Amino acid sequence: MPHTSSADAGHVGPVDARTVPRFAGPATFARLPRLDQVTAFDVAVVGVPFDTGVSYRPGARFGPGHVRESSRLLRPYNPAMDVQPFAAQQVVDAGDIACSPFEIEDAIASIERGADELLATGARLLTIGGDHTIALPLLRAVARRHGPVAVVHFDAHLDTWDSYFGADYTHGTPFRRAAEEGLIDREASVHAGIRGPLYGPADLADDRRIGFTAVTCPDIEADGLAGAIERIRARVGDRPVYISVDIDVLDPAHAPGTGTPEPGGLTSRELLAMLRCFRDSNLVSADVVEVAPAYDHAQLTGFAGAHVAYELLSAMAAGPKVEPARRG
Numbered sequence: 001m002p003h004t005s006s007a008d009a010g011h012v013g014p015v016d017a018r019t020v021p022r023f024a025g026p027a028t029f030a031r032l033p034r035l036d037q038v039t040a041f042d043v044a045v046v047g048v049p050f051d052t053g054v055s056y057r058p059g060a061r062f063g064p065g066h067v068r069e070s071s072r073l074l075r076p077y078n079p080a081m082d083v084q085p086f087a088a089q090q091v092v093d094a095g096d097i098a099c100s101p102f103e104i105e106d107a108i109a110s111i112e113r114g115a116d117e118l119l120a121t122g123a124r125l126l127t128i129g130g131d132h133t134i135a136l137p138l139l140r141a142v143a144r145r146h147g148p149v150a151v152v153h154f155d156a157h158l159d160t161w162d163s164y165f166g167a168d169y170t171h172g173t174p175f176r177r178a179a180e181e182g183l184i185d186r187e188a189s190v191h192a193g194i195r196g197p198l199y200g201p202a203d204l205a206d207d208r209r210i211g212f213t214a215v216t217c218p219d220i221e222a223d224g225l226a227g228a229i230e231r232i233r234a235r236v237g238d239r240p241v242y243i244s245v246d247i248d249v250l251d252p253a254h255a256p257g258t259g260t261p262e263p264g265g266l267t268s269r270e271l272l273a274m275l276r277c278f279r280d281s282n283l284v285s286a287d288v289v290e291v292a293p294a295y296d297h298a299q300l301t302g303f304a305g306a307h308v309a310y311e312l313l314s315a316m317a318a319g320p321k322v323e324p325a326r327r328g
């Protein structure tokens with residue numbers, strides 16, 4: 001497959017849809033080269049096909065494949081940010097991190113190791129999950145390099161609960177564990193898009209104690225999108241930021257293919273606009289999780305996940321530069 005290359009930096013870009021139909025060939029993210037097809041890279045798109053941490057509908061283990069398959073229509077220029085995310089930096093598809101579907105703690109260790117190896121090259125990660133459990137090992141690896149990071153967490157759910165059925169490591173608990181382990185900046189972390197029923201008022205009090213501020217859907221309703229964006233920017237400032245996007249932050253009308261859907265969520269347009277506000281941020285890495293294709297319709301959730309990833313890659317391209325990574 002002939003990949004495009006950018007004239008300026010010689011980065012290997014996506015396969016050109018004007019000469020090779022976009023539905024042809026194997027699906028890497030955005031038809032980008034694989035890790036073994038480049039000598040250096042700035043950003044690794046990596047899949048984590050893990051969903052043993054879910055509390056309701058399983059299936060996010062198929063998320064990485066679905067998002068890749070749904071990313072064939074992306075084009076190289078992002079006019080909303082005036083940036084070419086695949087020309088300004090070398091982006092590669094690093095494949096999937098293999099992890100146990102049977103033992104959660106074993107899988108968490110594998111994910112942390114896989115993320116460590118990629119980050120050790122100096123690259124940034126854009127991870128495609130997988131259920132939200134995977135944010136914990138990803139944050140462990142990121143904090144090892146950058147120290148505690150400002151987490152901007154887009155989700156319908158807090159994911160700061162303590163345990164389910166006695167299990168500490170689930171998709172409802174990653175940010176509590178991350179806070180306990182000192183991985184997050186407790187002065188600068190924020191949830192966006194929170195909504196729906198909780199177990200009790202203590203959930204919110206616990207969450208604040210843990211170090212999060214919540215910009216809820218009712219807040220967005222009251223203050224508008226610009227007000228919400230301003231609150232997030234003020235909270236994060238110029239600290240190193242890790243963005244974690246649970247696709248269920250979108251309304252189920254925009255993203256039905258997910259395990260714990262909650263009505264009353266963001267539109268795709270609102271979410272993409274919110275992500276663009278990180279174009280000036282020190283965005284150290286990011287993830288998109290909880291895409292579960294078995295419940296998807298017409299690839300809506302897959303397309304939404306692919307566009308979320310594209311905006312995150314665009315924000316990385318637009319923001320402060322990092323040293324390119326050497327392969328191997």
Ligand SMILES: N=C(N)NCCCC(=O)O
Nearest residue numbers: 055132157171172260290
């Ligand atoms: N992280 C996601 N998507 N969901 C958490 C739901 C936790 C619960 O079942 O109460």
Ligand SMILES: [Zn+2]
Nearest residue numbers: 156157246248
């Ligand atoms: Zn969620």
Ligand SMILES: [Zn+2]
Nearest residue numbers: 132155159246
């Ligand atoms: Zn979540």
